[in-house]
Amino acid sequence: MSDHVKTAAPAIDGAITILDILSQSPHPLQLSDISDIAGLPQATAHRIINAMLQHNLAALAPGRRKTYTVGSKIYQLASSILGRQAIVPSFHPIAEILKNEIHRTILLSLPIGNQVVIVAKLDAPATRSFNAYIGRTMPMHLSASGKAILAARSVPEQLAYFRGESLIAGGLADESLALVNDLKRSARLGYAVSVNEIQQDVGCVAALVVNNQGAPVAAISACFTGAMLTQQSARTYSKNIVQAARQLSSLIL
Structure with missing residues (x-):
C-alpha cells in the first residue's frame, strides 16, 4: 500500500x-x-x-x-464519536424526505482538518452504486461537500487551506484560481458542485449546514452519474438539497 x-x-x-x-x-x-x-x-x-x-x-x-x-x-x-454527533440522528428523517423527492443517494459529511468525512448515508433504491461509504475522507477542494464548507470560510482561512494542500506555489496557480472562482460561485449560489473529481463519471451537489451562530459544521450532498449533472440539473436539484440543509441547520445548536 x-x-x-x-x-x-x-x-x-x-x-x-x-x-x-x-x-x-x-x-x-x-x-x-x-x-x-x-x-x-x-x-x-x-x-x-x-x-x-x-x-x-x-x-x-x-x-x-x-x-x-x-x-x-x-x-x-x-460509536463514541458518532454518539457525540447529535447531527446524525437529525439527518436521517430529513434525508429520507430528500431521497424520496429526488431519488438519489444522500450523504452527510463533516469537516475534519483539511478533509471532509462521510458520517451518514441513505441509499436510494435502484440507483447506481457510488464509492461513498461512512468513514470515507476526501480533500475539501475535490468534493462538493468540502467546497460548500470551504466556500463559507473567510479568505484567510481559504488561503491557509490552499497552502496546507500545496495548491499555492509562489502565487495562486491556475488550479487554485479556478478553485477560488468555484468557491465564489458556490457562496453566491448557495450550493456546490463536483464532477469527476472523486470518482470518474460521478457528480455531487452539496449544500451547507450551519449552527445557530452561522458557522459551517456539515454539508448534505446528493450523488449523480456525471452525465446527469448539467448546470441546469444541478440548479434544479439544488433547491431540494438546500432546503434539506436549512432544515438540518435549524436543529443544530
Whole structure:
C-alpha cells in the first residue's frame, strides 16, 4: 500500500496501514496476506499485529486459525464519536424526505482538518452504486461537500487551506484560481458542485449546514452519474438539497 503517507513514526504508519487493510477486506486475513498487501516484512507485520491485538485494535477471527480482523476498540471509538454527533440522528428523517423527492443517494459529511468525512448515508433504491461509504475522507477542494464548507470560510482561512494542500506555489496557480472562482460561485449560489473529481463519471451537489451562530459544521450532498449533472440539473436539484440543509441547520445548536 505505497500510497500511505510515511512519517517519522514507522510503527504508527504500519498500524494505520494494517487497519486500512483489515477494514477494507471482506473476510479475515492471514499474516502473510497482510504483509504482502502492506509491503511490510512478515516479522514487522507480526510485531505490529501483536501490539494491535493487545490494544483491541485488531482481533483474531473466531473459528479461523491465525486470521485477523478489525478489533473491538475501533467500533467503540467509532460509536463514541458518532454518539457525540447529535447531527446524525437529525439527518436521517430529513434525508429520507430528500431521497424520496429526488431519488438519489444522500450523504452527510463533516469537516475534519483539511478533509471532509462521510458520517451518514441513505441509499436510494435502484440507483447506481457510488464509492461513498461512512468513514470515507476526501480533500475539501475535490468534493462538493468540502467546497460548500470551504466556500463559507473567510479568505484567510481559504488561503491557509490552499497552502496546507500545496495548491499555492509562489502565487495562486491556475488550479487554485479556478478553485477560488468555484468557491465564489458556490457562496453566491448557495450550493456546490463536483464532477469527476472523486470518482470518474460521478457528480455531487452539496449544500451547507450551519449552527445557530452561522458557522459551517456539515454539508448534505446528493450523488449523480456525471452525465446527469448539467448546470441546469444541478440548479434544479439544488433547491431540494438546500432546503434539506436549512432544515438540518435549524436543529443544530
